[in-house]
Structures are given as structure tokens and as C-alpha cells.
Amino acid sequence: MKNIQQTSLITMTINKVDFQLQEEHNFDWLKQLGSVFCVFDQQDSGNISFGVEKDNQRYFVKYAGAKPIEFNGNPKEAIKRLKEAVPVYQMLEHPNLIRLLNHFPTENGYALFFQWAEGECLHSHWTFGGPAKYTNPKSPFYRFKKLELEKRLKALDAIFSFHTYIESKNYVAVDFYDGSILYDFNNDETTICDIDFYRKSPSINDIGENFWGANRSKSPEEYKIGSPIDSITNVFNFGAIAFGLLGGEMDRSFSMWAANQGLYQVALRAVEDERSKRYSTVNDFYDAWKSV
Incomplete structure (x- = not known):
């Protein structure tokens, strides 16, 4: 077709x-x-x-x-x-x-x-689609993964601090993934560029398995119609983003992780399938992350 x-x-x-x-x-x-x-x-x-x-x-x-x-x-x-x-x-x-x-x-x-925000999209599928995103040395995602750890941690801090702020405004992130992140390699600054689908919290999955988002960062509830979409959902999303930017993305083994054991444990708890095992708010997750 x-x-x-x-x-x-x-x-x-x-x-x-x-x-x-x-x-x-x-x-x-x-x-x-x-x-x-x-x-x-x-x-x-x-x-x-x-x-x-x-x-x-x-x-x-x-x-x-x-x-x-x-x-x-x-x-x-x-x-x-x-x-x-x-x-x-x-x-x-x-x-x-x-x-x-x-x-x-x-x-x-x-x-x-x-x-205009300077930067390159970390999921620039129109230029580096498929495996090229991960393997082409010119791909923004590939180049980001080659940055020193401190710069990548700073980028994650920008993402987490913004989402702690939106949580305080009673909003929930929807369809946030690496395609929502612009990274300026010249100034090492991170900008979030796409919040079109963010909603007032709490919300529910009103679409089903095709709920907005990328499979590599969606929580289990983002596949099931009627499930809550809230801060606990976002905790999973940001844990998954951390694995994407610091680890092996869907491969969440410690051997693929670039940072320390403490941050790994925080990210691992964030991506628990069972909602009750995750941090209950983005703020709690971010506090745990900063404390390590």
C-alpha cells in the first residue's frame, strides 16, 4: 500500500x-x-x-x-x-x-x-532510520552515546528537572521519547521540543496498544486501554530514557550501563513492570537519582 x-x-x-x-x-x-x-x-x-x-x-x-x-x-x-x-x-x-x-x-x-532551538534530534529517523541511528558515526544518537558520561548525565538532568516541574503543574508526559530531545553538541545544551500530547494528570490510556509513544520507552500500561497514565507511568518512561542514553536501551543489563551501580539501581526500579514497585512520583525518582 x-x-x-x-x-x-x-x-x-x-x-x-x-x-x-x-x-x-x-x-x-x-x-x-x-x-x-x-x-x-x-x-x-x-x-x-x-x-x-x-x-x-x-x-x-x-x-x-x-x-x-x-x-x-x-x-x-x-x-x-x-x-x-x-x-x-x-x-x-x-x-x-x-x-x-x-x-x-x-x-x-x-x-x-x-x-528556534539549536540542536539535533536524537531520533532523526528521516536521515538516520533503522540501524543507522545506532551505527552511523554521523547520527546524532550515535554521537550522543559517544559523549563523556558527565555530558550525558547533564542532558538527563535537564529532562528530569523539566518533568519534575510539569508534575508540579499536574501534567503527565505523553509520547515523550528520544525524538522529543534536541541536543546542541556545540554548547552541550538539551531542549525538549515536542510536548503536544501532554495531558492533565491523572489520565487514562484511551487508545489501547497504539497509545502514543515509542516501544523502547513505553510502560506496560501504555499498551492497555483503560490503564492509568500518571506520574508512575512517567517514572517508567524516564527510567527507559536513562537506559537509552546511558545503557543498552531495551537490553537493561548492567554490562551495557555507562554509569555507576547506584544510578543503575534507580533506573532499574523505575522500569519495573509492576507499578507498585516503581517510584510513586517523578520527583521521588529524580531525588533518588540526584542522591546517588
Whole structure:
């Protein structure tokens, strides 16, 4: 089916930057925002994103309303989801989060306008898909895993401190995975770039096994409809992220772990299948992590 779809793709060009969609779409509204220098057109969420530059300032534009090549849903649903993300970015504004500057409707969709955050996505599947993510020396994930331990621990600290903050605001992270992390290799700074699906806590799994998230960092309850999605769920997510950035990802053996035994035990408790065995809050998990 995908091959049939691929043959009917159309290529569009804005400011000499090419990208593909399933059908034509009007992007004239982009001109007022600046000159496009890059496009992210392979997301399955229904969004397409642009890097734009104006007056020597860079910005990031996330847009719903078109039909990106990896999207098989209804653009109206994508528009609805993107609109619902606006108050989430506003409520959870934080130094470690990409900053929302503006949002507005267009003729056929909706756009979120962010300050540009320097960095490379640790799950850049559009450039380093499949095994290349782990084996290509140019892959951001590969390069991150080669960083000295202190720099990787600093990145995790940025992730954990932000999520302790959102917990204090009674929010729960949904669809947080390594694709939500931007790492600036020049300045060793970490930015969280995608919180579109974060929800008020507590919440429940209203989708089932296809609940938002990556299999490598999802908790057992994120596969089961009606299960709670809360701080205990997030504890698992961040334990799994720690294994991804410091260890063997799905292989959670100590031999694959780059840090000390104490941090390993904290991460291991976080990813217990049984919810009652995990830390009860992200704050408790982060406190245990810092104490080691």
C-alpha cells in the first residue's frame, strides 16, 4: 500500500527547499514569517514543520492541515490536536522547553510559531532510520552515546528537572521519547521540543496498544486501554530514557550501563513492570537519582 502511495507523492519547493506531500497545499502564509531553510516532512503525527529565518533570527513553525507523506489520518484531527497543544506549551513554559511565541489559523490549517532551538534530534529517523541511528558515526544518537558520561548525565538532568516541574503543574508526559530531545553538541545544551500530547494528570490510556509513544520507552500500561497514565507511568518512561542514553536501551543489563551501580539501581526500579514497585512520583525518582 505504501508503495502505491509513494508513487503519487507530489514535490513542493519553498525558497529552494524541496519537500513532499500526498497532495497539493497552499503555503503562501509562510512567506510573511521568513525564508524557509529546512523542512521536516516525515512525521506521522500529521504535522509538517519548517525552519524559517527573518532579520537574522531563526524560528520553528509546526503546522497541521496538509497531508504529510507518513500521515494516514484526517488533517482535521491533526489540526484539532495541534490547537489543543497551545495551552500545554503556555502552561508548561520552562527554560528546557522550546518556546512558543505565537499561534494562528491559516486558510486550511493551524500553525504554531516557536523560537528556534539549536540542536539535533536524537531520533532523526528521516536521515538516520533503522540501524543507522545506532551505527552511523554521523547520527546524532550515535554521537550522543559517544559523549563523556558527565555530558550525558547533564542532558538527563535537564529532562528530569523539566518533568519534575510539569508534575508540579499536574501534567503527565505523553509520547515523550528520544525524538522529543534536541541536543546542541556545540554548547552541550538539551531542549525538549515536542510536548503536544501532554495531558492533565491523572489520565487514562484511551487508545489501547497504539497509545502514543515509542516501544523502547513505553510502560506496560501504555499498551492497555483503560490503564492509568500518571506520574508512575512517567517514572517508567524516564527510567527507559536513562537506559537509552546511558545503557543498552531495551537490553537493561548492567554490562551495557555507562554509569555507576547506584544510578543503575534507580533506573532499574523505575522500569519495573509492576507499578507498585516503581517510584510513586517523578520527583521521588529524580531525588533518588540526584542522591546517588
